Amino acid sequence: MLGIRTFRGGGVFPYERKSRTRDKRIWNAxxxxxxxxxxxxxxxxxAVPLVRQGDRVxxxxxxxxxxxxxxxxxHSPIPGIVQELVxxxxxxxxxxxxxLVALDGEFDRLGKETRSFPWENLTPEELIDAIANRGVVxxxxxxxxxxxxxxxxxxxxxxxLIVNGVESEPYVxxxxxxxxxxxxxxxxxxxxxxxALGVKHVFFAISNGRSEAAxxxxxxxxxxxxxxxxIQLQDRYPQGDxxxxxxxxxxxxVPSGGSPLDTGTVVSNVATVFAIYEAVVLQKPLIDRVVTxxxxxxxxxxxxxxxxxxxxxxxxxxxxxxxxxxARIVVGGPMTGLxxxxxxxxxxxGTRAVLALSEAEVGDATETACIQCGRCVRACPMGLExxxxxxxxxxxxxxxxxxxxxxxxxxxGACAYVxxxxxxxxxxLKVGKRVVDDRIRTREAAK
Amino acid sequence: xxxxxxxxxxxxxxLWGTYVYGWRALGVIAVSVAASVVCEFLIVRFLxxxxxxxxxxxxxTELLRPRNAGTLRDxxxxxxxxxxxxxxxxxxxxxxxxxxxxxxxxxxxxxxGGLGTNWMNPALAARVFVYFSWTPxxxxxxxxxxxxxxxxxxxxxxIAAATPLGLIKxxxxxxxxxxxxxxxxxxxxxxxxSAFDGNVTEWLNAHxxxxxxxxxxxxxxxxxxxxxxxAIGEGSVLLLLLGxxxxxxxxxxxxxxxxxxFFSFAFFEWIFGGTLYHTGFFSGDVLFSVCTxxxxxxxxxxxxxxxxxxxxxxxxxxxxxxxxxxxxxxRTFGSIPEGVALAIIxxxxxxxxxxxxxxxxxxxxxxxxxxx
Numbered sequence: 055m056l057g058i059r060t061f062r063g064g065g066v067f068p069y070e071r072k073s074r075t076r077d078k079r080i081w082n083a084x085x086x087x088x089x090x091x092x093x094x095x096x097x098x099x100x101a102v103p104l105v106r107q108g109d110r111v112x113x114x115x116x117x118x119x120x121x122x123x124x125x126x127x128x129h130s131p132i133p134g135i136v137q138e139l140v141x142x143x144x145x146x147x148x149x150x151x152x153x154l155v156a157l158d159g160e161f162d163r164l165g166k167e168t169r170s171f172p173w174e175n176l177t178p179e180e181l182i183d184a185i186a187n188r189g190v191v192x193x194x195x196x197x198x199x200x201x202x203x204x205x206x207x208x209x210x211x212x213x214x215l216i217v218n219g220v221e222s223e224p225y226v227x228x229x230x231x232x233x234x235x236x237x238x239x240x241x242x243x244x245x246x247x248x249x250a251l252g253v254k255h256v257f258f259a260i261s262n263g264r265s266e267a268a269x270x271x272x273x274x275x276x277x278x279x280x281x282x283x284x285i286q287l288q289d290r291y292p293q294g295d296x297x298x299x300x301x302x303x304x305x306x307x308v309p310s311g312g313s314p315l316d317t318g319t320v321v322s323n324v325a326t327v328f329a330i331y332e333a334v335v336l337q338k339p340l341i342d343r344v345v346t347x348x349x350x351x352x353x354x355x356x357x358x359x360x361x362x363x364x365x366x367x368x369x370x371x372x373x374x375x376x377x378x379x380x381a382r383i384v385v386g387g388p389m390t391g392l393x394x395x396x397x398x399x400x401x402x403x404g405t406r407a408v409l410a411l412s413e414a415e416v417g418d419a420t421e422t423a424c425i426q427c428g429r430c431v432r433a434c435p436m437g438l439e440x441x442x443x444x445x446x447x448x449x450x451x452x453x454x455x456x457x458x459x460x461x462x463x464x465x466x467g468a469c470a471y472v473x474x475x476x477x478x479x480x481x482x483l484k485v486g487k488r489v490v491d492d493r494i495r496t497r498e499a500a501k
Numbered sequence: 502x503x504x505x506x507x508x509x510x511x512x513x514x515x516l517w518g519t520y521v522y523g524w525r526a527l528g529v530i531a532v533s534v535a536a537s538v539v540c541e542f543l544i545v546r547f548l549x550x551x552x553x554x555x556x557x558x559x560x561x562t563e564l565l566r567p568r569n570a571g572t573l574r575d576x577x578x579x580x581x582x583x584x585x586x587x588x589x590x591x592x593x594x595x596x597x598x599x600x601x602x603x604x605x606x607x608x609x610x611x612x613x614g615g616l617g618t619n620w621m622n623p624a625l626a627a628r629v630f631v632y633f634s635w636t637p638x639x640x641x642x643x644x645x646x647x648x649x650x651x652x653x654x655x656x657x658x659x660i661a662a663a664t665p666l667g668l669i670k671x672x673x674x675x676x677x678x679x680x681x682x683x684x685x686x687x688x689x690x691x692x693x694x695s696a697f698d699g700n701v702t703e704w705l706n707a708h709x710x711x712x713x714x715x716x717x718x719x720x721x722x723x724x725x726x727x728x729x730x731x732a733i734g735e736g737s738v739l740l741l742l743l744g745x746x747x748x749x750x751x752x753x754x755x756x757x758x759x760x761x762x763f764f765s766f767a768f769f770e771w772i773f774g775g776t777l778y779h780t781g782f783f784s785g786d787v788l789f790s791v792c793t794x795x796x797x798x799x800x801x802x803x804x805x806x807x808x809x810x811x812x813x814x815x816x817x818x819x820x821x822x823x824x825x826x827x828x829x830x831x832r833t834f835g836s837i838p839e840g841v842a843l844a845i846i847x848x849x850x851x852x853x854x855x856x857x858x859x860x861x862x863x864x865x866x867x868x869x870x871x872x873x
Binding site for chain 1: 503575577615616617618755807808809810811812813814816817860861862863864865866
């Protein structure tokens with residue numbers, strides 16, 4: 055492991071469980087008969103709907119306009135007719151207005167030849183606008199609108215771009231397949247991002263042991279004349295989280311309460327960079343993404359290129375349905391993903407994976423008493439003491455929890471993974487964070 | 502299943518005790534385990550009542566039980582009982598382990614809230630309690646089978662009831678025998694040695710150690726395999742080590758406490774251990790020290806108790822080092838020959854303090870507390 059970089063303390067080595075999906079080529083999922091398109095597929099404010107019931111929409115047509123800095127454009131992934139606007143509940147518990155589009159009419163892009171747009175002459179501002187106009191948001195996790203992130207980075211004078219191809223969570227292979235199959239496109243996306251941001255250094259981070267992807271990206275980088283440096287990182291969880299990534303690559307730490315920008319660094323996921331390529335070079339709005347469908351309960355797991363708005367039930371169907379009743383269905387990776395109970399939820403811009411886990415994979419999780427073993431303390435990459443935070447929250451001592459660093463927890467789930475007593479530590483901390491946020495909001499409203 | 506697995510790892514050493522001391526040793530262990538489990542059961546029943554079954558909204562029946570009440574099935578009470586049994590002399594009257602078990606569970610564990618909340622190792626606190634309550638019963642030892650009938654010096658009666666460390670303590674205090682180290686003291690006092698020890702030592706010296714230019718004196722093989730008088734489960738260093746391999750393999754224990762405990766103890770024994778024999782500094786017999794007095798049992802199974810040891814890596818090292826130093830101090834200068842139990846429960850008291858001062862360094866936060 056010598057010479058391979060990683061973050062400082064904590065972390066875990068979960069079972070990879072990627073063997074059933076890592077060698078499966080990305081295939082195109084079926085076009086959904088009805089697409090459910092939420093106007094909130096990003097962090098921040100929902101887009102403003104531009105369509106009404108009965109409107110005819112075209113493939114890739116703008117149907118939601120950004121409502122401000124912290125908002126993003128939403129496009130229709132399929133041609134059709136807007137049946138109605140309804141409220142849907144997203145996996146993270148947010149509810150959002152969504153357009154139900156019934157497939158109808160012709161495709162403008164599907165099956166048509168595409169031409170490359172010569173973007174080299176555009177200014178950084180024009181590039182960022184082009185990216186924003188096609189609805190690009192971060193596709194790795196939090197779904198921050200890319201325009202918002204990149205404008206702030208320019209203002210702050212960020213000098214370093216880290217392209218995140220780490221994908222340290224078990225099961226998920228969407229980024230890995232994308233790097234193998236679309237390396238040249240990703241590298242062109244990097245060059246666009248580089249210019250849009252005006253950064254001096256670019257690092258491409260990839261997990262050690264993903265040699266096929268590393269070779270593909272390395273070859274593409276060499277032939278493109280990009281200045282990006284390929285960096286192999288130890289395959290330790292949560293290496294793919296921004297803060298651990300920044301620490302591993304730049305040696306700097308993101309200050310408590312801050313963002314990578316405070317270290318002059320911007321982190322973008324490979325899927326985001328690929329979306330930037332499509333947005334600028336192909337002038338294609340963000341209407342599809344690669345999703346890993348996996349888990350022991352899925353008959354034929356794989357990596358699918360899916361139109362946004364496709365209901366998860368369709369995806370499971372596409373993968374041969376369930377072998378047996380899943381014990382848990384998760385949107386996202388098994389460590390940070392969110393459990394869902396309703397398969398009519400659609401794929402959105404931030405959906406990396408859908409996992410249907412069998413009883414054996416979920417394991418026995420009967421909660422028992424905390425035995426103070428401290429495994430969570432040693433697993434926390436942020437140097438927190440999850441068991442103590444959990445007890446503060448359990449006893450409603452929120453001020454002490456905040457003083458002990460509750461806000462620094464980025465919910466990677468390493469603590470809950472190692473807990474021998476199966477205490478739902480992350481859920482507890484999430485609840486605590488929400489209570490604290492609510493209290494701050496109430497306090498500010500009272501002023 | 503941490504606790505049950507630990508029980509499994511300990512059982513070979515417990516069975517060795519049964520082999521060398523006979524069925525009565527197994528009886529002592531069985532009584533302490535049974536007493537612990539029954540005591541835990543009664544306390545849980547008294548505090549929480551019967552388990553109630555309720556129907557949850559999804560229509561499934563659920564067992565309604567407070568978090569702390571599930572300790573019978575998780576094996577923690579059985580483990581406490583097993584540890585108590587293993588630290589008892591083979592011929593101890595059976596009321597001693599029973600009182601120890603009740604003290605461990607009712608006083609040390611449950612007065613502080615049960616599993617996970619006690620601040621002292623229940624098995625060790627109980628051992629210390631009964632040691633000071635019934636000292637004669639707790640210090641009369643039995644000759645293990647391999648040593649019975651072996652020729653010993655002229656003072657067989659005195660030797661028959663002594664552990665190596667006990668014998669040494671007596672002789673160091675009285676100063677009757679002048680020896681240059683613990684092993685030669687035992688030999689001069691006429692301590693018996695098994696035939697097995699003679700054969701194995703000879704073979705080792707002839708085939709392996711000769712190439713390294715070393716020579717192993719007799720007696721150490723007996724210490725290593727457990728052919729010496731002592732508590733039922735502490736003798737077999739070999740089998741305790743074997744169990745610890747699985748404990749490490751399943752990550753039930755981590756390196757911090759055993760390593761820091763071992764090195765701090767060995768370090769001080771090496772420097773100062775020889776002073777008792779007037780051989781000067783840096784002449785202590787470390788091998789002898791770590792193979793006697795229940796050190797290995799304490800090293801892997803007692804000092805590492807998750808409940809009563811610190812949480813962070815650095816805290817564990819501080820704690821382990823402290824236990825090592827205290828064990829050395831008690832053994833060398835105290836009136837009790839062993840000292841591991843006292844050293845551990847003494848350090849247990851400092852665990853909350855250690856936890857407080859060895860919190861991990863937070864990511865993105867400078868030492869002063871402000872954002873980095």
